[in-house]
Amino acid sequence: MDLFDPAQRQAWIDDLGTVFAGRRVIAGIAPLAGLVDLVPLTRDAGADGLMFVANGTGAGPVPSPDDGRVVLVEVARYPTVTEELRAHDRLLRDLPDAVRAEVDDFDPDRKAVWLVGPFVANEPIEGRDVVGGRRRSWIALEDKIVAEEIWSAVGAAQSPYRVVPADSPDLLDEASAALDAGSGAVWSGDARDGFNGGGEFVRWVTDAAEREAALGFFAPRCDRVRVMPFLEGVPCSIHGMVLPDGTAVFRPVELAILRDAGRRFVYGGQGTSWDPADRDREEMRDLVRRTGEHLRERADYRGAFGIDGVMTADGFRPTELNPRFSGGLNTLARGVGYAAFSLLQYALVAGRDPGVSTAELELWALAAMDAERVVKPLAVSDRRVVEESLEVRLSWDGERLRRDDGGQLTLVVGPSAAGTFAKLVPGRAVRPGERVGPLNVALMRFLDEELGTGFGPVEAAPDVR
Template identity: 30%
Template structure:
């Protein structure tokens, strides 16, 4: 139990309100006197609408993208990106209806790499190089180079598949091999192409499945341990992080598919363990900053013994950051901080470099919350108290697992 949780919660709301005022001040020169259109994941976001208005926007409108019945978050975002790049007729007309002169600026959230929509500038979009960092074949610069436990291998032919099978043998003997596909056309998202192979036959079965839309696989050792996630922000010469959060990750016993359901936390680690994982995340953030990236990020990995093994880094506002907003009593939007860091990194760093790290530490001590993005919260155990208990986490994992899923930390 964390006796300071209630104090931390109140302090987080206070700091969040202060940081929000600073973010609005940094945002003002970008949009004062201009019309703003919110779309994609930012459409109808009331806190963002309020922030833009307070920053002096002449008007703030929302244009929702056409309905998208995608089967996965990856497909959803792939369709949205195409809609922004080449707006179909009805969508183009919707933008023109609120901005016939095409003088407005657009904010479409943290994910997009689209820099204009029918001539309207998109604020906070990522460069092509920053967008590419999402892909497993570009992450070595952030999480470290290949070694005996992880490597990138081409697939798509029988000869290549035999090479993968040979490389997987020692990994399987050590407990399992993880195959993370690198798709041809769009980054893998939401654990969309990640499988656990426990045998050579699993590898032989999975490679043709991955080869249908992947050109490579990241082959790595299966890390037994506690899956957890950190969220943070990186500026030109500083970074901060919130967490860790338990990553609710499971493996399907039948297919080997790894699925991520959500997060819970923050979790309070012992001082030594917390210091070690935070140091690892700080190193990752420094490498991310070295690429020129500024803004929000998320880090996924596993605490294995005394080591935090990083599996991937997402340079954007991740789904779980909505939980961070909740912990701050919705006084601060992760998208707002991300936007001003991307658009005005120097000015944002002057505004945030002292208070934002304090805010992040305070949030990490706040009462826990739960965020589910794959499935329903119906039937899950209620979350009570100022800290996550081991018993509650066990009951949550059991409720999510059902009949065919196994918590990743318990996989054999």
């Protein structure tokens, strides 16, 4: 298939969309604004109707009453994004009675399909098929300790590390001292109790106070902790998709993982404007290809995955595996074809014929992703500073964001289950070769000054390569 041909590409997308054709679709759980993209996706695929199961309104435009039926699930405030995401699967499998009644009224014969996110298992929900979730065995791969086993198996260039019991202070101290290359050690907890992300189970440890705080955090939450040296350089990721005939590999993505004065990692958004050296890019892509084939053999894996890491002075060093359609790939897909990549992911995780070969997908997607750069600065605060979504036009001078009715950027801020969520749209103010990190720093500074979000001074990681 020639995916460069718009007609052939559309025919391929139409074929992938048959999973929804003639069926009712129940989408969720997520903030309502986070479900708006599913309206054209399912409508164009011929869905018979759409219901949104939402845990709040979120930030930005929301579906209209004509787009589908909305049912809001009342949830308690979650202390972290990790806790919120962990709750998705449990909540959908034990819906409040009033919500279950709404769902059954929408789909009384239980022939609808649930369209869920990657933190929900790909198992029926009250007799209804699930699209978009993952096998539980694939979810279990999202553990930083398991990731190190995979890097060893595929021959990746790894940073030195040790795995230590979370309740062993002496062993943690010994590992930190042995691995400290001059800037401290980084402790990362396992996924004993389920997924963790957004840096919430990662601590940069350089002194006694940070050590005590890290011990207090990890001991009740994890069995094991991975200790490695702090890695200086640009945080970045690289992504691929495992198809029946191989692994398609895409381009690098910069991750706006910022640092504050307390050596806390503060997660922001992603961008595809940054370019590593050609040699580094190809080494990253080769690692993804080897990892995809290992995942196929190890876990019968299919679909998207990403490798996060740091572009250090010595090259790319992987730090975690995300066996799902992660934020970096979502950013890549936004620039070249959200529907195509979303529908392809749904087909792959369901074991359906993707209708395209690895070579065909990679040839088209890589060229398109290199041509169409996207930056997506984000900020998530644990403070609830707004009760409804608001928008502000901004301009960017390369250093600061300022209110400007004629500005090229729109700041969208809204409440979330864990506090406040903010993003810049359309987010195309960074030229190829530039980085998204400084723009994300400016976003958090603006939010602190205008709304009191409490991020404090943050800085982007330097490029040391």
